Structure formats: structure tokens, C-alpha cells
Amino acid sequence: MIPEIGHFALILALCVALVQGILPIYGAAVGNSGLMAVAKPAARTQFLLVLTAFGCLAYAFADKDFSVLYVAATSNSQLPLHYRLAAIWGAHEGSLLLWTFILTIWMFAVTLFSGHLPEATRSRILGVMGLVSVGFLLFMLTVSNPFERLIPAAAEGRDLNPLLQDPGMVIHPPMLYMGYVGFSVAFAFAIAALLGGNLDAAWARWSRPWTTVAWCFLTVGIAMGSGWAYYELGWGGWWFWDPVENASFMPWLAGTALVHSLAVTDKRGGFKVWTVLLAIMAFSLSLLGTFLVRSGVLTSVHAFATDPKRGLFILVFLAIVIGGSLALYAWRAPKVGLGGSFAMLSREGMLLANNVLLVAAMGSVLLGTLYPLFLDALDLGKISVGPPYFDSVFVPLMVPAIFLMGIGPLAQWKKASVPDLAKRLKWAFGVSLVSALTLPFVLGNWTPLLSLGLLLAIWIVTTSAVGLRERLAHVNGNSLVERLASVPRSYWGMLVAHCGIAVFIVGVTMVKGFETEKDVRMNVGETATIGDYMFRFDGTQDVVGPNYTAARGTFHVSRDGRETTVLYPEKRRYPVQNQIMTEAAIDPGLLRDLYVSLGEPIDDGAWSVRLYHKPFIDWIWGGCFIMALGGALAISDRRYRLAWRKQEPAVPAPTRAARRKVA
């Protein structure tokens, strides 16, 4: 009964989405405020309906209802409750439901925080989001219904893929989807603006916080996915340039470009057309990512569930949504105008250059991801594109981008002068260069790449410091604390996010330059040394988990004769799917990770063992979290809080309406 309620709620949601997608947009076109007013309640109703469906599926999982095909396929009675709930998004159908659910959450948020928008704009935004939702609901109801029954019910479920039975898995997909789907808001704003023909600075001002929030979620989501691959796949790597990883990285690159481009449109009214295109691109790439992951056109370590029929549906949907919006763009954008002019050497110019580099990077990731498909389609043979391509294309694009990242925030709008910039930045440049050249010697290993990485990281930090110092000179306040406090949070946000990049670069550089790994055969009682650390293998024990059995190894790690830690890597066997999983044991630290994973048992209790010493690896994810923190700081800026307070009911309704008319 409960699954049927969920199913029915989805059907109702589809009806509501159709209404929400058609009436308000039509109403905005003909100026009928009655039709426009439909948008808000429709969006809220849709949210409640999809929430109901989501709750029903969650209930089916919690209740171990194996008469629901999806539940039987992705869970098991032995599976602990938190993983049963995470199993909602453990495969295709549920992932789509999560996608749609998050889309309606964003819609609901738009209805809450859009009091200050003109009615027509809001109706168009919600209408566009409604249309996107129609596609996803239709997709679910036609070819991937999570509520499909299995009659007679299975006695036992087939269990969740053991790779996904991990705390990271509980939280990673929702985060990632919040980011992916969050770009739908910026997208809807852009389409609404194109439809209405009013691409002004106000449009950019409204889009900015939404885009930043989505960007923060996406950043955290990608970082968590990378962390999950690091400790769960047992290879010790943190990024594999796998098609699915690329699928999440491309929207991130476009989104990063969008965040910066929006800043210019907001502050200077420039880049309008470009910003609209980026907003369309960021969301299109999210959809493309969904397509690549869900259709199985590319092979990937993540290919969990694929089906060509579904692929066709998403492709058609993709063609309609992206093709339609790009056609709208081609039609309306020429009328928008380009905004203010600026010299090439100015803050705008540098942001534009950065944008172009980011988009070029995105394009090369896209090309590398789709290249095997292109060749195959043209019958030119099967190839796979791996890390060598991506590394060699990506680094040269990012180096100038990061160099500009240091200068950009210090340059004047409109026109900057080289001698002035050189004067302000000479110390930062000198310090970065000298320390980047000498630091690797101190660390004991000089390579050009190591120096380059450190140069970029230190450059970001020193230029940020210069920027902050100059800023402090211009704000009011007597004491340093007072002046620090009067620097706007959006500025802090930028500094923090940029320094997050620096932290990230340090992590990548140090891991690449100094990591050591060893594949050894270890007998019980034997020791192996890696870095300054000595690992002693004390044999394995059999342990029994809730839905698996495991061999758990014990490793005593010591340094200079003092015990550092004891690590317990496991080799788990999940009987339901008969899968073997390597559960690496990691001793994380600010300056290094120690990583042990069990290979294969050899004989007499001996195992092949993989040991890693990974300096600074946690800085990689730390950097990402710092970036996201920067984003969070930026949206907590005073002007957004003011805007939010302004629309509190303190203003009586009639005046509000009047003000809207004026606007």
C-alpha cells in the first residue's frame, strides 16, 4: 500500500509540474497575474508530493519490503538501517528520485527567498524549474519507476553493492546532487531573463547567492567522492579522471567560471551574454553528467546500473532542454548588448581570461571524456583516454589561471596599470619565487613540478595577504580587530576560497612529490619500513560484521621505536553478492597519512600487503572544504542578510506590491 501511495504521489507531482511549467510562463508572457500566481503554490505542492514519494520509498527500505523490486535489488535484511536508507540512492531509480527531490527542495527554497523578485521573473524561474522536473518525473514514471512491484515478493534482497556500504556513500550523493541540481536555479534565472529580455545587473545580483550555494555543495560533494575513492577502492589514489568523476568536475569548472562572471555582471554590468551562456552551460553539464553516468555510453569503474532504453530517454530530454535553451540563447542574446567596455588589463580583463581558461579546461575534460566515444562512433577503433592526457592538458591551463588569480583581485576595474600592479606585487612575487625555489631543497627533493606547485600555492597566499593589507588601509576603524571586522564577508569569502585552492595545490604537489608506496609480502611478525615508519604485521583474525565476514589484519606502526598507532585493514567478503572488498586502514594526520591495505592471502598466514606513506594528502580535501567555507562566508555577506530581512512581513503587503510595480 505504502509504495502505491509513493507511486501515486509521483503521478500527481507530474501533473502539478506540468501546470507549474506551463501556466506561469504563459501568464508572464501575456501579463496575466492570476496565471503567474500559480507558480508558488504549485512549486510548494510539488515539493510536498515528491517528499511524500521519497518518504514512502524510505519507509519501504526501512520496512524491508522486498515486494518492491528496487528495494529487493539494492538492500538486504542483514543490511544495517543507515545503509538501507542510503540504499535509496544506491542505484538508478532511487538516484533519480533523489535528483527530483532535491530539485523540488531548490524550488521550495526559491519560493521562500524570492519575495523581492518581480512577479513575472519569479513565475518564469519556477516555470522553468517545473519543466525540468516534468522531464525527470516522466523519466521515472515511464522507464525507471522506483516503486515497481515484485510479485511474488523476494524472500531476501540482493543487497547493496558493498562498495557503497560506507559512511561516505550516505552523504556523498546528496551533496553532489545538491550541487548539480542547484545550478538549475541559476539556469532558470538565466532562461527567465532571456524570456523576459531583462538581463540587467539585478538579475546577476539575484543569481549570485544561489549559484554560490550550489557551487559550495558541489565542491564538498566532489571532495567527498574523491575521499571515498581514496579509502574505499584500496588503490590509494584520490582522482582517476574516470568519466564519472569528470562528469562532476565539468559542472564544477563551469560553475566556478559562472561565480566569477556573475561578480562582473553584478558589479560592472559587463559579461552579460557570457554569464548567461555559463549559467546554461553549468546546468547542461550537470544533465550531461547524469546522462553519461546513467546511460552506460562510457565504461567506468562507477557503472553501477545502465540501460540503453533509459539512455535514449535522457538523450532526448537533454536535446530538448539544452538544445532549447541554447536556441533561445542564440535568438535572444544578440539583443542583450555587451555591457560596459573595459581595457584588457583590468579586473574585468583578468576575470575574463580566467573564465576562458576555466572553460577551456572544462572543454578539454569534456573532449577527453567523450573522445573514446567519438572514435568508436566514427569506427576508428577503441581507445581509452587516461590520466596522462588530462594531466598534460590540465596543468598548463591551470598555471596561468592561478597566476591571474593572484593579480585579479588587486587590479582596478576598467583599467589597471602594469607599473602600479608590479609595484604592489613585487614583494609577493619575490617571496613566492624564493621560497618555491628553496623549499623543495629543504624538504630533500627538488623537481621542477614540485617547485611550480609550491610557487603557485605561495603566490596565492602572499597576494591574498597583500590584498587584505591594502583593504585594511581603506576601511574605517581604530584597532586592527575593528578594521578586520569591517572588511565585508564577501571579501573574506573570496580570500578564504582562494586560499583553499592554495591548500589544495600544496596537497597535490606534496603527494605527487613525496609519496612512497610498497607492495610487500609479509609473514606474521615481519616488519616493513616506509618513510620513517616501521610496520609490523601481527597476523589476521576472522571477524564477523552484520552482513559480511572479514579477515582483519593487525599492524603496529612505530617511528623511532615509539608506537605511533595500530591499524586494522580488512578484507571483507559480502556473501549475498559474493563480493570481496578491501577496507583500507588509514591513520590520517595533518602532515601525512599512513595507509595499509590487504592484498591477497599467500600461505601460512602471510599476506601480500600494500603500504603507503602519503604526505599532506588530507590537504587536498581540506582545501576543498576551505573553498566551500569561503563560498559560505560570501553568501553570509551583509547585503544578502539585508535583502532577506527586507522581505520579512514587516513591510505591509500593499506597499510591497506597489514597490514591485515600480521595480
Add this chain to the structure above:
Amino acid sequence: MNRFLLPLSIFVVVVGFLGIGLTLNPREIPSPLVGKAAPEFSQPQLYDQEKIFSPNDLKGKVWLLNFWASWCNGCKTEHPVLMDLAKSGQVPIYGMDYKDQREEALTWLQRGGNPYSLVGVDEAGRVGINFGVYGVPETYVIDKQGVIRYKQIGPLDPDTVAKKIIPLVKQLELQ
């Protein structure tokens, strides 16, 4: 050309390729062995361990070599397809029990039926390595001269059998 149309044009090209991509199977990996002579082997037979199974005995016949195991999930899906194919008598299927335990393999065949004309045992997986087996099940079509003509990675389904295997076998038999 109008530069505002550029993004749309790029997108149209990408969609075209994605559309073609959907009709292709990325898992269909070309085997370097297709068109080459099947590797030699002589393995004990599953039912009569004293006897030897070797491809040399099959020269002059078109036959299928199917790598399978009782622990393999894909083989369960494939099994009814093999049974139907065997019943139709269109082509003899020879099995290679891959990295398996004899008892379990026998139980499996007793329970699900035995589609194979003969089953060899590859306990150590040596034959699998020589054939370049990625994972079971895998099926090879071998012609009268002992040359591999086709390789199927993953389970056979009725569609592949009807559209690829049978026509190929018919064609090879005429040669």
C-alpha cells in the same frame, strides 16, 4: 556564422555522437585473438578426469568455447540461453570450468542441466590467461581451422545468439 549559434551547433554535434554512442557497446572489447588460431590446451575433463579435452580433437568443426564457473552470477543468467542453443543443435558448445571446484560444478550442471558436449577443467585459470579471459562468462566462436572468429564478453543473451552467433556459425560452416 552568427557567433551566438556556435554553442548550439557544438551541442548538436555532441548529441549526434552521444546518439550513436548509445547504439554501441563500450564493453565490446576487440580481442587481439580474434582472427588468430585458438591457443592450444589439453585439460582434464570434468566428468572423466582421466580423459583429456583438447581443441585439436575439434578440427574441422565449428564450435563454441564457453568459460563458466559455478560461482559466477552472470553464468546463471546465461545458462538457459545455452540450454536452448544446445537443444536446437545448431552448434556444439564446449565448456571450460574456470577456477572452480569440481563438486560444485557438478552440482550446478545437475541442477541446471548440461548444455555442453564436453566440459574441460581449468582449475588454475591457465587456459583463461591464454585466451585473454577478462571474467566469466566468456564465449568464443572457433572455426574449422581452429581460428577464433568471435569473442563475447559477459553473458550471451537470446538476441546476440540469434543475430550474431547463429549467422556467424552458419557462414563458417559453409567455408
